[in-house]
Amino acid sequence: MGVPSIELEILRTTLAACPEELGAVLANTAPTAQISQDREYAVAIADPAGAVVATDNPLQLASMARTISRVAGYFEFDVGDGDVVLTNDPYAGGTQLTDITLVTPLMADDRLVAFVAVRVRVGDVGGQVGGNLNPDATELLAEGHPYPPVKIRRGGKPVRDMRYAFLLNGRRMTETRRTLDAATATLELGLRRLRELIGRHGAETVRAALGYALDYSEQLTSKAIQGWTRGTYEGTRVLDLGEPVTVRLTATVADGHVVLDFSGSGDQLPLFVNSSAGTTASRAVGAVFALLTGEIPATSGVLRAVRVLTRPGSVVHPIAPAPVGWGGAHCGNEVTEVVAATLRQAGAGPAPALTVPQPLVLSRPAADRSDQLDLGRWGIGGAGAVAGRDGWGPPQLATRGQLHSVEHWESEHDMRIERMEFVVDSAGAGRWRGASAVEAALQLAPDRRYTLWTGTIGDSVAGQQGGGAGEPGAIAFHTIEGWQPAPLTATETAIDADRVLLRLAGGGGFGDPAERDREAVIDDLADGLISEQAAHEVYGLTAADLGGRDD
Numbered sequence: 001m002g003v004p005s006i007e008l009e010i011l012r013t014t015l016a017a018c019p020e021e022l023g024a025v026l027a028n029t030a031p032t033a034q035i036s037q038d039r040e041y042a043v044a045i046a047d048p049a050g051a052v053v054a055t056d057n058p059l060q061l062a063s064m065a066r067t068i069s070r071v072a073g074y075f076e077f078d079v080g081d082g083d084v085v086l087t088n089d090p091y092a093g094g095t096q097l098t099d100i101t102l103v104t105p106l107m108a109d110d111r112l113v114a115f116v117a118v119r120v121r122v123g124d125v126g127g128q129v130g131g132n133l134n135p136d137a138t139e140l141l142a143e144g145h146p147y148p149p150v151k152i153r154r155g156g157k158p159v160r161d162m163r164y165a166f167l168l169n170g171r172r173m174t175e176t177r178r179t180l181d182a183a184t185a186t187l188e189l190g191l192r193r194l195r196e197l198i199g200r201h202g203a204e205t206v207r208a209a210l211g212y213a214l215d216y217s218e219q220l221t222s223k224a225i226q227g228w229t230r231g232t233y234e235g236t237r238v239l240d241l242g243e244p245v246t247v248r249l250t251a252t253v254a255d256g257h258v259v260l261d262f263s264g265s266g267d268q269l270p271l272f273v274n275s276s277a278g279t280t281a282s283r284a285v286g287a288v289f290a291l292l293t294g295e296i297p298a299t300s301g302v303l304r305a306v307r308v309l310t311r312p313g314s315v316v317h318p319i320a321p322a323p324v325g326w327g328g329a330h331c332g333n334e335v336t337e338v339v340a341a342t343l344r345q346a347g348a349g350p351a352p353a354l355t356v357p358q359p360l361v362l363s364r365p366a367a368d369r370s371d372q373l374d375l376g377r378w379g380i381g382g383a384g385a386v387a388g389r390d391g392w393g394p395p396q397l398a399t400r401g402q403l404h405s406v407e408h409w410e411s412e413h414d415m416r417i418e419r420m421e422f423v424v425d426s427a428g429a430g431r432w433r434g435a436s437a438v439e440a441a442l443q444l445a446p447d448r449r450y451t452l453w454t455g456t457i458g459d460s461v462a463g464q465q466g467g468g469a470g471e472p473g474a475i476a477f478h479t480i481e482g483w484q485p486a487p488l489t490a491t492e493t494a495i496d497a498d499r500v501l502l503r504l505a506g507g508g509g510f511g512d513p514a515e516r517d518r519e520a521v522i523d524d525l526a527d528g529l530i531s532e533q534a535a536h537e538v539y540g541l542t543a544a545d546l547g548g549r550d551d
Contacts, residue, residue: 002208003205003208003209007201007205007209008208008209008212009212011197011201011205011206011209011212012209012212012213012216012297014197015045015053015054015197015209015210015213016054016213016297018045018054018190018193018194019043019044019045019054019055019056019057019190020056021189021193022043022056022116022118022186022189022190022193023039023041023042023043023056023057025185025186025189026041026043026118026120026182026183026186027039027041029182029185029186030120030178030179030182030183031175031178031179031182032121032122032123032175032179033404033408034121034123034374035120035121035179035182037404037405038121038377039057040099040120040121041057041118041119041120041121042055042056042057042060042064042117042118042119043055043056043057043116043117043118043119043186043190044056044057044060044064044065044068044116044117044118044119045114045115045116045117045190045194046064046065046068046072046114046115046116046117046300047114047115047207047210047211047214048072048112048113048114048115049069049072050065050066050068050069050070050071050072050073050115051065051069051214051299051300051303052064052065052068052298052299052300053114053210053213053214053299053300054213054297054298054299055298055299057298058285058286058289058298059282059283059286060095060119060282061282061285061286061298061299061300061302061303062278062281062282062284062285062303062308063093063094063095063276063278063279063281063282064093064101064117064119065093065300065303066092066093066277066278066281067087067089067092067093067094067101067103067117067119067278068093068101068103068115068117069093070087070089070092070093070149071085071087071101071103071115071149072115074148074149075149075151079105079112080105080107080154080155081105081107081155081156082104082153082154082155082156082157083104083105083151083153083154083155084102084103084104084151084152084153084184084187085102085103085104085149085150085151085152086100086101086102086147086149086150086151086152086162086166087100087101087103087147087148087149087150088100088101088125088146088147089146089147089148089149090140090146090276090278090279090324091146091276091277091318091319091320092148092278093277093278094276094278095276095278095279095282095324095327095328096132096143096276096279096324096325096327096328097125097127097132097140097143097144097145097146097324097325098121098122098123098124098125098131098132098144099119099120099121100119100120100121100122100125100179100180100183101117101118101119102117102118102119102120102152102180102183102184102187103115103116103117103149104116104117104153104187104190104191106191106194106195108198108203109203111203113194113198113203113206113207114194114206114210116187116190116191116194117187118183118186118187118190120179120180120182120183122170122172122175122176122179122180123170123171123172123175123176123370123372124144124170124171124172124176124370124372125144125145125169125170126144126145126169126170126171127141127142127143127144127145128142128143129142129143129369129372129451129491129492130171130364130369130370130371130372130492131362131364131372131374131451132144132325133272133325133326133360133362133451133453134272134323134325134451134491135272135326135360135451135452135453135489135490135491136489136491137271137272137323137325138270138271138323139270139321139322139323140320140321140322140323140324141321142323143272143323143324143325144170145169145170147166150162150166152166152180153184163180167180171369171370172370194206213297213299213301214299214300214301214304215301216297216299216301217296217297217298217299217300217301217302218301218302218304218305219301220294220296220297221256221292221296221301221302221304221305221306222256222257222305223256224292224293224294224296225253225256225257225258225292225305225306226255226256227293227347228253228258228343228346228347228348229253229346229347230253230254230255230346231252231253231346232250232251232252232253233250233251233252233253233342233343233345233346234248234249234250234251234342235248235249235251235338235339235341235342235345236248236249236338237331237334237335237337237338237341238334239273239330239331239334239455239456240455241271241273241455244266245266245269245271245273245315245331245334246265246266246315247262247265247266247315247316247331247334247335247338248262248264248265248266248338249261249262249264249265249338249339249342250263250264251339251342251343251346253343253346256305257304257305257306257307258288258305258306258307258343259307259309260284260288260306260307260308260309260339261309262280262284262308262309262310262311262314262316262317262335263309263310263311263314264311265310265311265314265315265316266314266315267313267314267315268313268314268315268317268318268319268322269315269322270322270323271323272323272324272325272326272327272453273315273326273327273330273331274315274316274318274322274323274324274327274331275315275316275318275324275327275328275331275332275335276317276318276324276327277310277312277316277317277318279324279327279328279332279335280308280310280316280317280331280332280335281308281310283328283332283333283335283336283339284306284308284335284336284339285302285303285306285308286336286354287335287336287337287339287340287343287351287354288302288306288339288343288348289302290340290349290351290354291340291343291344291348291349291351292348315331316331316335326360326453329358329360330357330358330455330456332355333355333356333357333358333456336354336355337353337354337355340353340354351386352383352384352385352386352391352434352464352507352508352510353384353461353462353507353508356381356382356394356461356473356504356505356507357381357456357457357458357459357461357472357473357504357505358376358379358456358504359376359379359452359453359454359455359456359457359473359475359486359502359504360376360451360452360453360454361374361375361376361379361450361451361452361454361475361486361500361502362374362375362376362450362451362452363375363444363448363449363450363451364448364449364492365445365447365448365449366447366448366449366494367447369492372451373413373415375442375500375502376502377404378404378417378420378440378442378502379438379440379473379475379502379503379504380394380437380438380440380504381394381437381461381470381473381504381505381506381507382394382426382427382434382435382436382437382438382461382470382504382505382506382507383434383435383507384428384434384435384461384463384464384470384507384508384509384510385428385430385432385433385434385435385463385464385467385507385508385509385510385511386432386464386510387432387465387510387511388432389432390432390433390434390435390520391427391428391432391433391434391435391507391508391509392435393435394435406420413445414445415442415443415444415445416442416443417440417441417442417443418441418442418443418499419439419440419441420438420439420440420441421438421439422436422437422438422439422528422529423436423437423438423439423471423503423506424436424528424529424530424531425471425530425531425534426470426471426503426505426506427470427471427506427507427509427529427530428461428462428463428467428468428469428470428471428506428507428508428509429463429467429468429509429513429516429534429538429539430463430464430465430466430467430468430508430509430510430511430512430513430516431466431467431509431510431511431512431513431515431516432467432509432510432511432516433509433516433520433524433529434461434463434467434468434470434506434507434508434509434510435506435507436506436507436529437470437471437473437503437504437505437506438503438504439501439502439503440501440502440503441499441500441501441502442499442500442502443498443499444497444498444499444500447494448494448495449492449493449494450490450492450493450494450495451490451491451492451493452475452486452487452488452489452490452493453488453489454475454486454487454488454489455488455489457472457473457474457475457486457504458472458473459472459505460472460505460508461505461506461507461508462508463508463509463510464508464509464510464511465510465511465512466511466512466513467508467509467510467511467512467513468508468509468513468538469508469509470505470506470507470508470509471505471506472505473502473503473504473505474501474503475500475501475502475503476500476501477495477497477499477500477501478497478498478499478500478501479495479496479497479498480496483501484497486500513538513539513540514539514540516539518541518545521535521539521541521545522535522541522545522546525541
């Protein structure tokens with residue numbers, strides 16, 4: 001007799017809630033702002049083959065599935081209660097070297113039932129530059145130490161040599177140890193929750209629920225895709241770094257499934273903008289999630305309906321020894337945008353630009369290579385508008401982090417936030433207006449070194465259906481000669497400046513600006529989001545329109 005459908009559905013929703021609880025616990029116990037505020041982590045439950053049945057982070061779905069599957073295969077005949085496997089291999093499902101994935105098995109009666117996995121961002125894993133984002137990297141080892149799947153716990157006992165070797169190969173040993181401890185505790189809580197389910201329902205019923213969760217997501221995804229127009233569509237995005245870096249997509253929509261083929265993309269480069277295969281798959285599937293209608297649980301069932309193909313040796317599937325450190329931003333953003341733009345041709349969406357051009361701005365004291373600060377976190381780009389709704393906040397797939405606390409930052413770092421404000425006229429005009437960019441100015445401590453990559457900062461975010469583009473971003477340093485644009489690239493370089501200005505692009509507008517509601521334009525003017533000049537010249541506001549305005 002099969003498991004009743006109602007019981008399977010109850011278990012599916014319970015499994016889906018589990019990673020959310022685990023993620024909240026991890027964020028509250030981890031020692032770094034990258035995890036607690038930026039939410040640079042993912043928690044997943046997977047079946048014995050590594051297929052993800054629940055995760056708190058859909059943007060990491062494909063990469064987590066590939067990593068857990070790699071671990072499952074690697075230790076197929078050597079898995080037991082109390083084991084914890086660590087890996088950060090970007091060539092086998094991972095993203096970048098500082099994203100560490102821990103995987104532990106759930107056993108019942110000596111049989112594997114599931115895996116629990118946690119991915120966390122750590123501050124350093126060696127390499128030539130603290131923090132492991134190295135614009136000068138021409139190979140992976142210049143970014144840090146890769147780790148294939150290795151056990152740091154076996155049978156519940158620490159494998160001390162492996163754990164110590166991992167901690168030793170980084171500049172922030174104490175912080176990394178505390179992060180690993182928080183991640184390990186999260187795994188243990190996950191196992192406890194799953195054992196409670198087995199205690200109430202039985203192992204076989206839980207196994208059935210894992211399969212049910214995958215089938216459920218696949219069916220919903222296929223049903224949504226069936227509303228798209230069948231056919232083959234092509235798209236290209238080019239990252240201009242002096243020589244073109246090409247991300248090319250052929251998308252085929254048929255029978256409730258879509259194949260995203262990136263095989264035509266350019267060859268990998270000795271640059272840190274290569275997007276690992278795991279990153280590419282996750283960014284592509286993330287774009288599909290943004291286009292799908294309805295609530296679809298993020299499981300590997302989605303990956304049955306959305307296949308991502310890449311060519312090894314390409315910029316979207318680099319192989320050793322290619323570096324990948326900045327690939328999550330670029331070419332990752334290009335992957336996301338080319339998928340969204342190409343599938344719009346098939347009737348998917350609509351969706352605005354899902355990302356924003358992302359610069360790298362790191363800073364450390366001259367005397368301490370380990371204390372690397374990400375100043376770029378204060379750059380906040382604007383979301384694009386869609387039909388019926390203005391853009392607001394950051395783009396949908398730009399970040400899932402919280403707005404940073406100025407007070408918390410200033411209490412920890414000798415850098416005051418001088419100002420943080422919306423930029424007038426930075427939003428793309430339209431019947432529905434894009435979100436305004438936020439500009440932050442930070443006072444800089446003396447005698448620091450800077451690592452920079454600003455290759456895309458001058459790019460704007462396009463509007464749709466006649467809407468205007470958002471204003472491009474800017475990075476500048478205030479020196480004795482006044483405000484100077486940031487260098488295109490720098491690696492641990494001294495810059496004699498007392499302030500830095502960070503601004504990412506504003507969101508693109510949607511529709512003809514002349515059709516924007518007059519009251520909305522007046523409100524934007526009153527809120528300081530647009531200038532009087534833009535109100536008149538772009539939106540056609542007249543003196544009569546302003547007659548009743550409350551100043």
